[in-house]
Amino acid sequence: MNTEPTMQLPGQWSTFGVGYDWLFYFIYWLSVVLFVAVVGAALYFVVKYRRRPGVKSEPTGHYLLLEIGWTVSPLILLVMLFHWGFAGYVSLTAPPPDALDIRVRARKWSWDFEYPNGGHSQDELHVPVGRPVRLILSSEDVIHAMYIPGFRVKRDAVPGSYSTLWFEATHVGRTRYFCAEYCGAAEQPVHEADGTDRYTGHFSMNGWVNIHPVDGPAAESVSGENTWRSGWASYLENVLRAPIDPATGHEVTPAQWGELLYARNQCNTCHSVNGSAMTGPTWQHMFGQNVDLADGTHVLVDENYVRESILQPAVKVVRGFNPVMPSYQGSLTDRQLDALIAYIRTLR
Ligand code: HEC
Numbered sequence: 001m002n003t004e005p006t007m008q009l010p011g012q013w014s015t016f017g018v019g020y021d022w023l024f025y026f027i028y029w030l031s032v033v034l035f036v037a038v039v040g041a042a043l044y045f046v047v048k049y050r051r052r053p054g055v056k057s058e059p060t061g062h063y064l065l066l067e068i069g070w071t072v073s074p075l076i077l078l079v080m081l082f083h084w085g086f087a088g089y090v091s092l093t094a095p096p097p098d099a100l101d102i103r104v105r106a107r108k109w110s111w112d113f114e115y116p117n118g119g120h121s122q123d124e125l126h127v128p129v130g131r132p133v134r135l136i137l138s139s140e141d142v143i144h145a146m147y148i149p150g151f152r153v154k155r156d157a158v159p160g161s162y163s164t165l166w167f168e169a170t171h172v173g174r175t176r177y178f179c180a181e182y183c184g185a186a187e188q189p190v191h192e193a194d195g196t197d198r199y200t201g202h203f204s205m206n207g208w209v210n211i212h213p214v215d216g217p218a219a220e221s222v223s224g225e226n227t228w229r230s231g232w233a234s235y236l237e238n239v240l241r242a243p244i245d246p247a248t249g250h251e252v253t254p255a256q257w258g259e260l261l262y263a264r265n266q267c268n269t270c271h272s273v274n275g276s277a278m279t280g281p282t283w284q285h286m287f288g289q290n291v292d293l294a295d296g297t298h299v300l301v302d303e304n305y306v307r308e309s310i311l312q313p314a315v316k317v318v319r320g321f322n323p324v325m326p327s328y329q330g331s332l333t334d335r336q337l338d339a340l341i342a343y344i345r346t347l348r
């Protein structure tokens with residue numbers, strides 16, 4: 001594994017690098033070999049069977065062995081390519097259960113990253129080395145896409161739903177990410193305090209992924225380009241701090257905020273968190289499980305299902321319950337929905 005880029009590919013910064021690049025170069029060299037073979041044979045035949053005076057062409061018959069050969073060998077190759085591609089796709093889409101969750105909110109034209117402790121960073125992502133990290137992507141306006149070439153991952157961020165991607169960084173350092181879905185550009189520049197004009201747009205939606213060592217010096221001692229040198233734990237504690245709840249004066253994590261919203265929005269009049277069914281199903285051990293629906297089908301309780309259940313409760317009604325839950329469309333913000341989901345996740 002090597003963080004130095006090659007002619008064709010960026011450096012390898014995640015566990016996906018080796019397998020991905022192996023397949024890429026396999027396909028590349030396969031294409032080179034086949035190109036040379038096919039074009040070489042064509043040129044050879046052009047010369048060998050060129051028109052000459054006195055020579056008359058004779059139509060050839062079937063050559064069964066050759067025909068079976070050129071049918072079966074590409075078939076084997078394509079099945080192998082499909083197998084490797086599919087196995088890679090499966091490992092890209094299935095994060096390990098202990099992955100660290102970071103929420104990513106895209107908007108025109110910046111990124112907001114929210115860490116498990118509730119802290120935020122803008123336009124710079126901070127992750128620990130050697131730990132699986134899952135990004136939960138959403139968008140506040142149009143479709144954006146999180147693309148981290150060094151990790152070999154890319155995923156759309158779509159308004160109104162959640163998508164995820166995961167990776168495990170293998171080296172301490174920094175690598176770039178980009179928005180990979182054209183999302184427009186501002187018509188007017190932003191006037192900075194120092195008198196300069198700054199243009200924003202799709203092109204400016206990029207930044208650095210800082211890959212921190214797990215332990216290390218306190219964050220104050222390193223900054224700027226060397227931010228990643230700071231230990232992950234101390235950076236989280238000292239810089240990516242949780243917001244303060246004005247009511248209590250304490251720092252709150254998204255899950256703690258979700259718990260407050262659970263009470264404030266009267267979800268607790270119909271949903272328990274201790275396993276007992278009330279007017280609605282209990283939230284205990286709900287997340288990550290399959291739930292039976294009234295129409296006889298079942299569905300996995302994930303971020304998108306919980307979101308839909310809150311905004312459009314009548315779409316998927318849980319078996320054994322009446323569709324009496326009110327819709328919270330318009331009365332809960334995206335942030336509040338995220339916090340409720342974070343809380344429900346902790347009740348697994
Ligand atoms: C008036 C009672 C009531 C209130 C208040 C209520 N719910 Fe529900 N909820 C239900 C019922 C009944 C169901 C099961 C039927 C269905 O799926 O619509 C349900 C289902 C759900 C589900 C799907 C549960 C599962 O097991 O699949 C979620 C998630 C949910 N509610 C979240 C919330 C949240 C969040 C709030 C507060 C913002 C809330 N509910 C407020 C009655 C309520």
Ligand SMILES: [Cu+2]
Pocket residue numbers: 106143144145179180181182183202205
């Ligand atoms: Cu974008």
